[in-house]
Amino acid sequence: MTATTLVPKSGTAVVEGANAGNSHVVYAADGPAYCDTAIPHHEDLRIAILTVPAGSRVYLGHAEHGYMGIAPGNYEIRRQREMAAWARMVID
Numbered sequence: 001m002t003a004t005t006l007v008p009k010s011g012t013a014v015v016e017g018a019n020a021g022n023s024h025v026v027y028a029a030d031g032p033a034y035c036d037t038a039i040p041h042h043e044d045l046r047i048a049i050l051t052v053p054a055g056s057r058v059y060l061g062h063a064e065h066g067y068m069g070i071a072p073g074n075y076e077i078r079r080q081r082e083m084a085a086w087a088r089m090v091i092d
Contacts, residue, residue, distance in 0.1 A: 001049045001074060001076070002034070002049070002051050002074055003034035003035050003036040003048075003049040003050055003051040003074075004034055004036060004051075005034055005035055005036050005037075006032060006033075006034055007026055007027070007028040007032070007033040007034065007035050007058075009028075011025040011026055011027040011028075011061070012025065012026045012035040012037065012048075013025050013037075014026055014035065014037060014047055014048045014050075014060075014077050015047065015079070022062060022063045022064055023062070024060060024061070024062050024065075025060070025061050025062070026048075026050060026058060026059075026060055026061075026070075027058065027059045027060075027061055027067075028056060028057075028058055029057040029058065029059055030056060030057040031053065031055050031056030031057065032053060032056055033050065033051065033052050033053070033056055033058045034050070034051040034053075035048055035049070035050045035051075036048060036049045045078040045079045045080075046076055046077070046078050047077050047078060047079055048076075048077040049074070049075070049076055049077070050070070050074070050075040050076075050077055051073075051074050051075075052070055052071065052072045052073055052074075052075070053072060054072045055072070056072060057069070058070045
């Protein structure tokens with residue numbers, strides 16, 4: 001899969017934070033990046049498709065967790081799920 005929605009300078013939120021807007025956001029630092037977000041569903045952990053073209057620098061950022069660089073390629077971004085008496089989505 002290849003994403004087609006251009007990541008704006010303000011970034012694209014892939015996970016909305018539960019506490020005061022601490023979202024996980026994709027930022028295109030140098031060159032274009034493309035990110036198609038999906039509507040979260042309890043049976044599908046996929047929340048976005050990310051495409052980073054060769055030569056682009058992209059980061060996944062979070063106010064509390066910091067930033068992580070993402071190499072060129074196509075990615076499927078998924079949520080985490082906790083296992084308890086029943087499966088549930090992780091709330092950050």
